Amino acid sequence: MKKYAWLFVFLVAFGGLWYPKLGLLLIPIMLLLGFLGFFSGKYWCGNLCPHGSLFDRFMLPISRSKKVPSFLKSRTMVVLVFILFMFGLSQRIIKAFTVFGEVSFWDKLGFVFVMNYFMVTIVGTLFAFFISSRSWCNICPMGTFQVLTYKLGKLMGLNAGSDKKVTVCSIDECLVCGKCTKACPMELVPHLEFAESGRVESEACIRCGVCVESCPADVLALSKLNDRREQSVSL
Numbered sequence: 001m002k003k004y005a006w007l008f009v010f011l012v013a014f015g016g017l018w019y020p021k022l023g024l025l026l027i028p029i030m031l032l033l034g035f036l037g038f039f040s041g042k043y044w045c046g047n048l049c050p051h052g053s054l055f056d057r058f059m060l061p062i063s064r065s066k067k068v069p070s071f072l073k074s075r076t077m078v079v080l081v082f083i084l085f086m087f088g089l090s091q092r093i094i095k096a097f098t099v100f101g102e103v104s105f106w107d108k109l110g111f112v113f114v115m116n117y118f119m120v121t122i123v124g125t126l127f128a129f130f131i132s133s134r135s136w137c138n139i140c141p142m143g144t145f146q147v148l149t150y151k152l153g154k155l156m157g158l159n160a161g162s163d164k165k166v167t168v169c170s171i172d173e174c175l176v177c178g179k180c181t182k183a184c185p186m187e188l189v190p191h192l193e194f195a196e197s198g199r200v201e202s203e204a205c206i207r208c209g210v211c212v213e214s215c216p217a218d219v220l221a222l223s224k225l226n227d228r229r230e231q232s233v234s235l
């Protein structure tokens with residue numbers, strides 16, 4: 001999925017300009033990522049998201065790879081973008097429903113989603129080029145949506161057993177080289193975070209596993225809390 005999900009961006013964001021019904025595919029996708037968010041936070045962003053796949057595959061090698069400005073990561077900005085996005089989307093959906101029952105309805109509704117996807121593709125790609133490959137992911141409304149459902153899942157105790165987080169298997173073997181932190185596309189600091197709890201607890205973590213792959217000591221893993229408990233028991 002990580003390798004080829006970007007094809008979906010071209011299908012919907014560009015193909016949808018000629019065949020607007022393609023935008024309707026985004027409805028089950030939005031529901032699915034919200035559902036997955038309950039159990040595993042922003043897992044979708046790091047592993048299944050077509051835009052994420054596009055940014056990782058094509059934008060990472062050519063990105064200027066600058067530090068994401070702090071205002072772009074601020075809670076105010078995240079909330080503002082989410083509210084504006086949802087407000088705009090719902091307004092356009094309501095407008096499309098004025099022709100409900102007519103032949104053109106499904107095209108109009110699909111086009112609402114196509115245009116949203118198209119705009120995210122343009123803005124996200126510009127961010128990826130001028131800032132860093134995953135800079136858009138800090139404010140992406142779908143990422144925020146997952147964080148919200150994740151919080152709800154935590155509140156309801158739904159994700160304690162299903163949530164995979166970056167976990168340090170043996171902290172004594174960590175070289176404290178910081179390579180995991182340097183490689184993190186979300187600018188998190190795994191090597192400082194797990195020093196406290198043994199896990200990366202940040203809700204901004206997209207579970208991409210890049211830090212795991214970049215660790216020279218091979219002491220990181222994406223694992224569930226239960227797996228960790230089992231490991232400690234067996235040790």
Ligand code: SF4
Pocket residue numbers: 173174175176177178179180181191214215216217218219220
């Ligand atoms: S890359 Fe591995 S060894 Fe280096 S600080 Fe991170 S966890 Fe420790």
Ligand code: SF4
Pocket residue numbers: 046166183184185186187188190200204205206207208209210211212
């Ligand atoms: S901490 Fe690791 S898994 Fe989480 S976003 Fe950073 S690189 Fe990806």
